[in-house]
Amino acid sequence: SCSPLVLGIETSCDETGVGIVRGTRLLAHEVASSVEEHVRFGGVIPEIAARAHLQALIPTIRRALEAADVTLDELDAIAVTAGPGLAGALMVGVSGAKALAAAAGKPLYGINHLVAHVGVGLIDGVRPEAWGDALPEDLGALLVSGGHTEILKVDSLSTDVTLLGSTIDDAAGEAYDKVARLIGAGYPGGPVIDRMAKEGDPTSFRFPRGLTAGKFVCSAQEPGKHRHDWSFSGLKTAVSRAVEQFEARDMQVPAADIAASFQEAVADVITAKAVRACREHGIRHLLLGGGVAANSRLRGLLADRCRSAGIELTVPPVNLCTDNGAMVAALGARLVMDGVAPSPAELGADPGLPV
Ligand code: KG4
Ligand code: ZN
Helix, strand or coil, X not given: CCCCEEEEEECCCCEEEEEEEECCEEEEXXXXXXHHHHHHHCCCCHHHHHHHHHHHHHHHHHHHHHHHCCXXXXXXXXXXXXXXXXXXXXXXXXXXXHHHHHHHCCCEEEEEHHHHHHHHHHCCCCCCHXXXXXXXXXXXXXXXXXXXXEEEEEEECCCEEEEEEEECCCCHHHHHHHHHHHCCCCCXXXXXXXXXXXXXXXXXXXXXXXXXCCCCCCCCCCCCCCCCCECCHHHHHHHHHHHHHHHHCCCCCCHHHHHHHHHHHHHHHHHHHHHHHHHHCCCCEEEEECHHHHCHHHHHHHHHHHHHHCCEEECCCHHHHCCCCHHHHHHHHHHHHCCCCCCCXXXXXXXXXXX
């Protein structure tokens, strides 16, 4: 059919997401998060996430079907995140989706989580009107979350997505979580530091911007590394040293100034390198995705730098930037519309699935 009805399931990290689309129209978008269960550990615990998915998956599917007012029988296809992500968490979604597809006799599409984040750009209301029904040719995507920091070039969502750069150590959101712990700000670190930073001076500390000007990793010498990669481990170490220096002198740690200076370093290096990658690869339209897309400074600086570089920036609503099933459903529907064959019956979860 030209507007296939597709249910999408996402369980790669700590969000159990189920979305339903008809073509590019979003009908349901339900998310159950286990983030509260990870707070006391200061990070996502894989076993806890997997068990929470097991408990939440069927009720979340039910809620989505009710919200969209459709039955399993009416679906044209089921889509599920097959990777990358946490092995146990992914396995819950993939096993559930396989069972559902087999029982209801529906084709099943295994979806790449990173490409699904870009699939958000297909959804009516997110997709700029000027794009018409399709995605523009010179499209890129910047994904920044607790699990990933990537810049992608998107030539075709179904066949041709290229990784231009990614973090070689921590994801940006992970750096936020670690720095929040260092300055005693709690978990998840992103929103807390974003708030604290508003009370601080972003110029009070000059924290390092990893892998910038003159220090590019040369892809010829180091295969697997890219010119547009990021590194956040040096930044995290610099923050840790700053904190230690105050503590060693029994001085109060200037948490707000550190938060603001850290946030400035993250936003600066992410946006500078993303825009440079866009320039070098002729990307004229950039889509932002991932939980760190909620960050006020990142949004502001990226908007400024895209404007200066003549790049059209699309920022989806935050609840479609964080992990969700709607993006999986939207990409699944695109694959059906493009005539892509469903995944084989032996589809498995692949924690390290490349784009
Ligand atoms: O996309 P997401 O929900 O899950 C992952 O794929 O990880 O992103 C969660 C991450 C967490 O690390 C959280 O600290 C970060 O997004 N985050 C933020 C903000 N809100 C959430 N980081 C910076 N500023 C924010 N306002
Ligand atoms: Zn994600």
